[in-house]
Amino acid sequence: MVSALLVGAAAAQSSDDWRPLDLEHTLYLELASGRVVIELMPAMAPAHAANVKALVREGYFDGLTINRVQDNYVVQWGDAGQGDARREIKTAKRTLPAEFDVPIDPAMPFTPAPDPDVYAAATGWSQGFPVARDPESGRMWMTHCYGTLGTARGNDADSGGGTQLFVVIGHAPRHLDRNDTAFGRVVQGMELLSVLPRGTGPLGTYERADQRVRIERIRVAADVPEVERTRLEVMRTDTPAFASHVESRRTRAEEWFKYRVSRIEICNVPVPAR
């Protein structure tokens, strides 16, 4: 009696409803347990996307570690060293002005979520990512959903830059929206991050160095030989097929469902990958 609680993503109508990942903005995070595939949304944080790629390309992350795993919250990686023990940065920048939100680009496709959101005036999907918009201020930002990539920082808004990154592994911490530079999402391999032992130190930090999880390396997918690339497509979010997918999550047709709420919230529609 294994219950059919969830039926997989609805099939889209045609191959035009899917797109390949943008290889120049896709990262492969390699752990001993396998590969985590992360797609960046450069339009959401152009300087951070460029800086993280520069860090990746100079090998900054290779051999560094996952240092923090907080249950129902985030997995965070980067340099565990402090002060002089910090890893040298060659060409990239250590910190950048925050990119918590950006101006709404009227030319950018936006598929609105069908129901009002608790946290934002409007939510929806752009370029394959969950986003929120505030028409009054003309700003948009990425919503912190399960799998969202964010930038750690200190108390100073401009103290991040991508040397420490995190991924959401729990219920969407939407209070982080517009409080850190969020600009990507895990497309494949979430289960390699979500199963990591939770840290027992403050904020889920690993208390002992030997608990940290080594990052073998991070590469930009475009730099990886074709045979080593992960073949992945994501569903386009600017098509009728995607709107229909959202509606299939909003009103469940499967026999198992007895009460069909016909409501859906942005983070309950992960963008399908195949």
Added chain:
Amino acid sequence: MVSALLVGAAAAQSSDDWRPLDLEHTLYLELASGRVVIELMPAMAPAHAANVKALVREGYFDGLTINRVQDNYVVQWGDAGQGDARREIKTAKRTLPAEFDVPIDPAMPFTPAPDPDVYAAATGWSQGFPVARDPESGRMWMTHCYGTLGTARGNDADSGGGTQLFVVIGHAPRHLDRNDTAFGRVVQGMELLSVLPRGTGPLGTYERADQRVRIERIRVAADVPEVERTRLEVMRTDTPAFASHVESRRTRAEEWFKYRVSRIEICNVPVPAR
């Protein structure tokens, strides 16, 4: 540069703001890795709460297994056997009429969540649990948040009964609200469930018997010798201190926050335990 993304639960004002767990309605789920403490809300599903306690007290779950771990969704346990291979039930019932929701009890304290919800007319907290209400139909039910305990079933609404239970380990699957009998929550030990290897079969089932995670036993806390009990208190949810806690999550006072959204959604306020 470990970012202070989260500050711990706000301290309550007095010991009257906390209550001990209801031992007669608390389960200890014992795994090799430790104890998961689950508190039931019998008012939400009286027949299921009684039946699960009857199953526990006849030793039904002891030596059975966790059979399903689906990333960003649920951990589910019970009898992996089918047909004649199913474990015998002595005094409890195998199935029960569904208790997806119950009449609103006007005498039951209800602390409303301060902001409108995406899925329900009203949400809030009763007796320490996250609940939703529909004043029009006069019904209330438990919301599926991270850590909520639910009852697996087949396509027939009345095909569950508590022999297979699940706990939410991902973003709140609110589309399950009123679709299964949800009647408890994990108070301590979530990280013992959330780190379990994800199953690679349909719906996250473990494909091989040796992947299943053995349940050493489940006991009702009241039946456990006092020295073996887990000392835990949960914050009362019918006090000004709790309303103040909710507000502290809604508008973050910590210096780290640059944008204070002043909005909060039911599943982003786990009820604190200590």
